[in-house]
Amino acid sequence: MTSNFRPTAIQFLTTLPESLKRAFDATATWVTQLSWWKFFLFAILMLAAGGITQSMLFSSSHTRVVSDDSGSRHARNKSRALGDNDTEVQIDQSGIHIRKNKSGSVPAPDEADPATPTPPTPPVPAPPHPVTQGPTATLKNDEVHITLPPGVGKEVQDAISEAVDDAAAQKVETYREKSSEWFMNFVLLLVLGLFGTKALVGGKKRAEAEAAAANTIAEREAMQRQVTEAKMQMMQAQVEPHFLFNTLASVEYLIETDPPRASRMQRSLIQYLRAVLPQMRENAPITNLGREVDMVRAYLDLLKMRMEERLIVDCRIPDGLRSAAFPPMMLQSLVENAIKHGLECKPEGGSLTLSAEIADNKLRVTVADTGMGFGAVPSDGTGLGLQNIRERLKLLHGGAGELIIAPNKPSGVLATIEVPYQLAR
Structure with missing residues (x-):
């Protein structure tokens, strides 16, 4: 039995400090989570409960000396x-x-x-x-x-018996008074200890809780940012430059009919692909407006060679705004929509104007065409172009980013993208 008791005692002594530490941490955490008025209310209730317990356990009314005539006669008859x-x-x-x-x-x-x-x-x-x-x-x-x-x-x-009984009763009364005093002192020390724990350890616990909450928020934001970037990459991958197929078909036709023109169109296509492919591979959530404008110009040069005099391009992008931050592939999508749904289907063609300005601390980029107008010709596409732009703007800028579609006078469509103005990194 001794051999079994010793390992148990050693294990208990080994785990005792850790158990006390966990109990103290749990108590300190609970106390610090209470507001001060709740803590004072708890202290008052605890003191009241201690007073009631003291009166119940140590009251003198519960200590009585019971004697009767038979007991007295018995005490007198036996020797002391x-x-x-x-x-x-x-x-x-x-x-x-x-x-x-x-x-x-x-x-x-x-x-x-x-x-x-x-x-x-x-x-x-x-x-x-x-x-x-x-x-x-x-x-x-x-x-x-x-x-x-x-x-x-x-x-x-009888006198000695009474003296002995009085001495025993007095000893019991003294023990009761000391026990009552020690009990109330213990309750007061416990309340003071909780007060000191809340006052001294409360700041540390609150700082730890705030740090843990900040870490949780940071992790949640990092996960949301990763999800946002994944969504934007998926949406950006859906941008399919459909004109490439038409351009390749035009190059094949011009090789047989007009080889010099086919050669110029092929060089323009290579220039465009050199500009757009790195942008699509990077999948960066933000680029600069100048880079987007250069890609659109290369794209419009290809279209102008195919549409000839049916397409008039006017680019009004100030050089000071080329360094402004702008989402990638959005300007390309707006230009493609203007060509496909407005100008390409119009027999006499029309003009396409690119402009940019700053208004109310926002960068406003507009694509205006004089084509058939929005919704005039039934679309045979997927309808995801403008929807993807709106969702990407919401993921990037929340309510600060906006896509505005309005009719152009006398004909055509005005498509405007507004984003907060800031310089690209």
Whole structure:
């Protein structure tokens, strides 16, 4: 049993500090989460509960000395023995007996040496009449016997019994008062300890809680940013320059009919692909307006060679705005829509104007065409171009980014993208 108890005790002592630390941390966290008025309310309730518990456990009304006549008679009839380790004093109805204990220096008669003769016991004279007899003392076998009158012996015995009972009751009362005082002191120290914990450790716990909340928010924002970038990359991948197929078909036709013109168109196509392919591979959420304008110009040069005089291009992009931040491939999508749904299907063609300005601390880029107008010709596409632009603007800028579609006068469509003005990195 001892061999099993020792490892258990060692394990308990080993885990005790960690358990106390966890309990303190849990208590400190709970206290610091309480507001000050809740804490003071809890302290008042705790002191009130301590006072009620003190009155219930340590009240003097629960300590009573019960006595009756039979108990008194029984206490009077039995002898009372007092003394220390060496001497014993016994009081009964016959008087007072004072004797040495067996552990004392004087041996008792039954423990004396058998070879030593026992001195004869002097006869005890018969007591005279109780009324006239006074206290007498006799010595017998190392015992002093003081004979008292019956009435006096009873009074002495009762007085000593009452004194002993009073001393015991007083000792119990003293213990009760000390226990009550210690209990209330413990409650006060506990309340003060909780107050000190809230005042001193509260700042640290709040800082740790705020740091944990900030880390959680940062992780959540990082995840949202990754999801946003993934969505933008997916939407950007859906931008399909459909004109490439038409351009390649035009190059093939011109090779047979007009080889020099086919060669110029092929060089323009190569120039356009060199500008647009790196942009599509990077999948960057933000680029600059100048880079987007250069791609659109290369694209419009190809279209102008195919549409010839049916397409008039006017670019009004100030050089000071070329460094402004702008989402990639959005201007390309607006120009493609203007060509495909407005100008390409119009027999006489029309003009396409690119402009940019700053208004209300926002960069406003507009693509205006004089084509058939928005919705005039049924579309055979997927309809995802403008929807993707709106969703990408919402992911990038929230409510600060906007796509505005309006009719152009006398004909055509005005497509405007507004984003917060800032310089590209």
